[in-house]
Amino acid sequence: MKHPYAKVAAAIAGVLALAATSVAAPAVFNVDREFYPFYPSLIKWNKSPAEFTPPADCGGCHEKQFREWNGSVHQLAFLDPVYQGELNKAVKAVGHEVTRQCEGCHSAAGMVTGEIKGSGLAGLSPMALGGVSCDICHSISDTTHWQTPSHEPENGSMILSPGLSGKGGTDLVKRGPWKPSADCGGGFHKCEESSLHQQADLCASCHQVYHYDAHFPLEATYLEWKHGPYAQKSILCQDCHMVDTATFKRTADEFRKPERGEYHHYFNGANYLLYYLAGAAAERTGDRELVASLKEKYQMAVEHLKSAAALEMTPVYRAGQLSELKVRVKNIRAGHNLPTSLTNVRQMWLEITAKDEKGKVVLASGAVQKDGTLPENTRIFNSDGMGKDFHFAVDPWVVTAFSRHDTIPPHGYKDVFYGMNGAKGAKKVTVEVKLRYRQADQKVAEALLAAVPKDMNLKEIYGLEKVPQLPVVDMTMERQTFQVRK
Incomplete structure (x- = not known):
């Protein structure tokens, strides 16, 4: 006969065994640090005697492409004072080993060669300062999207192969989307046709930014595209961001790919703030062409931005009285969500004003306040980040989840309802609604620009005595008049 406590002992043993099994379970995000020697940047570098080529050298033969790239967000990726402020804060908070993740996409050559050792510009070569330069994109030979800890593109999961070494020596090799001509490279480099350069996967490496440790997607632009209608219609990142505005609109509206001659090295998107700051710097240097x-x-x-969205207003009546106003915000042309990228910093919001027939304001929301901030009742489309403690967080090295993620998918919409009780007693109301956008919350921008490294003097470079109110773009606007009594 078994001891009366035998069953209890067996149950306890089972629980302990289960606990031991759970402790020994593999991690959700496994990291092969031999495979990714620059971790948390997931760049791989096929190192050889072939050196990276500075962008000005490329411009000697590719003048048109160089002129288009110069002043682009790719060229300015490492020079961006907002980025440098964030990088400087990150280095102080979590150390340079972690911030290599940021540097890997903002200046891949500077990171893999070890030239960049933190924030700041002093003493860096033209190659490192060149950000996402010609030789970075055209040296990409493959990606490692499937091997990443998240098994998705993230944090620069690309392979850089600027050249190949063989018995005859070392050759520079540059890759592009088209079959090269017989004289391609002019003897300076060899040319290879690359199917990767005709895919969105080329862009995915750096336009999927994950938390360095928790592998939470802080920026998911590629996945937003991949899970939307533009991917289904084979309209790629390049088809909207490497063309002029008219071609972008046609591509987005008709799902028709551009012709070969319509592509340019603009890499243009919504980051007008970077152009705004860089323009001020160029004015001070007297570079009229730039x-x-x-x-x-x-x-x-x-x-x-002005082409991306549309608004619709619909009155809602109850018992014959205007009760609410429905505002529908539609993403009509962006192949990814609106907004995208670092959505816990970006701001896209509605500003609404309703007046009765006498001009009295009966509803107001979303007007920028004197200090540049937005009122608490503003209807805003972006995200709220939180850290591991589930408390609100902004800094990307802290954010491991979103407590609120309110963005609009491609060809999708969001409805916002405004109560119209203030219109009682009026005969009609005239409503004006604007969809507005800026790169960041005013206070966040002030904090980042205040944190730029010492060798970036905002007054000397940009003529800034203090951080001004960030420029705001009105993406679209609607005005209609409605009867209060139906």
Whole structure:
């Protein structure tokens, strides 16, 4: 006969065995540090005697492409004072080993060669300062998207192969989307046709930014595209961001790919703030050609934003009385969500004003306040980040989840309802609604620009005595008049 406590002992043993099994279970995000020697950057570098080529050298033969790239967000990726402020804060908070993740995409050559050792620009070569330069994109030979800890593109999961070594020596090899001509490279480098350069996977490496340890997607632009209608129609990142504004609109509206001659090295999107700051710097140096280029790129970015969304207003009546106003915000042209990228910093919001027939304001929301901040009742489309303790967080090295994620998918919409009780007693109301956008919350931008490294003097470079109110773009606007009694 078994001891009366035998069953209890067996049950306890089973629980302990289960606990031991759970402790020994493999991690959700396994990291092969031999495979990824620059971790948390997931770049791989096929190192050889072939050196990276500075962008000015490329411009000697590819003048048109160099002129388009110069002043682009790719060229400015490492020079961006907002990025440098964030990088400087991150180095102090979590150390340079972690911030290599950021450097891997903002200056891949500078990171893999070990030239960049933290924030700041002093003493760096033109190659490191060149950010996402010609030789970075055209040296990509493959990706490791499937091997990453998340098994998705993240944090620069690309392979850089600027050249190949063989018995005959070392050759520079540059890759592009088209079959090369017989004289391609002019004897300076060899040319290879690359199917990768005709895919969105090329862009995915750096436009999927995950937390360095928790592998939470802080930026998921590629996945937003991949899970939407533009991917289904084979419209890629390049088809909207490497073309002029008219071609972008046609591509987005008709799902028709651009012709070969319509592609340019603009890499234009919504980051007009970077063009705005760079334009101020170019003015101070007297580079008239660059000033003109940046003004053009600034306008292109603004036009991208103004083309991306649409508004609809619908009155809601109850018992014959205007009760609510429904505002529908539609993403009509962006191949990814609106907004995208670092959505816990970006701000896209509604500003609404309703007046009765006498001009009295009966509803107001979303107007920028004197200090540049938005009122608490503003209807805003972005995300709220939180850290491991589930408390609100902004810094990307802290954010491991979103407590609120409110963005609009491609060809999707969000409805917002505004109560109209203030209109009682009026005969009609005229409503004006604007969809507005800026790169960041005013206070966040002030904090980042205040944190730039010492060798980036904002007054000397940009003429900034203090951080001004961030420029705001009105993406679209609607005005309608409604009867209060139906």
